[in-house]
Amino acid sequence: MRFLILALALLIAACEAGPGKPRLYAQARSGERTEALLARLYPPGTPEPRLIAALQADGFTVDAEANTAAREWTRFPCANWLKISWRVDAHGDLLAVESKLDQACT
Numbered sequence: 001m002r003f004l005i006l007a008l009a010l011l012i013a014a015c016e017a018g019p020g021k022p023r024l025y026a027q028a029r030s031g032e033r034t035e036a037l038l039a040r041l042y043p044p045g046t047p048e049p050r051l052i053a054a055l056q057a058d059g060f061t062v063d064a065e066a067n068t069a070a071r072e073w074t075r076f077p078c079a080n081w082l083k084i085s086w087r088v089d090a091h092g093d094l095l096a097v098e099s100k101l102d103q104a105c106t
Contacts, residue, residue, distance in 0.1 A: 022071055024058055039097060046093065055069040068086075081103075082102075
C-alpha cells in the first residue's frame with residue numbers, strides 16, 4: 001500500500017513539473033476573469049513594450065509581430081493554455097487586450 005501511495009505521489013509530481021500558473025493571476029481580485037484582469041493591468045493607452053516585457057517575464061512566448069503571446073501550464077489532472085492578443089494604435093499604445101483560456105483534463 002505504501003508503494004502505491006508513493007507511486008501516485010511521484011506521478012502527480014511529474015505531471016505538475018514545468019511552469020505553474022502565470023504570475024499575473026497573483027494580481028487578480030477575487031473572482032476576476034482573465035480579460036478583466038488584463039484590462040485593469042494594461043488599459044488602453046498603455047505602451048505596448050510594457051505589456052510585452054511583463055508577458056515575457058511571466059514565461060509567455062511572445063510573437064510581437066502578430067501581437068500575440070501564449071503560455072501553457074499543467075496542474076494534475078489538467079493542462080491549461082492561455083493565449084493573449086492585443087491591438088495597438090499608430091503610436092504603439094494598447095487599444096485592447098483579449099485572452100482565451102483553454103483547459104483539458106484527464
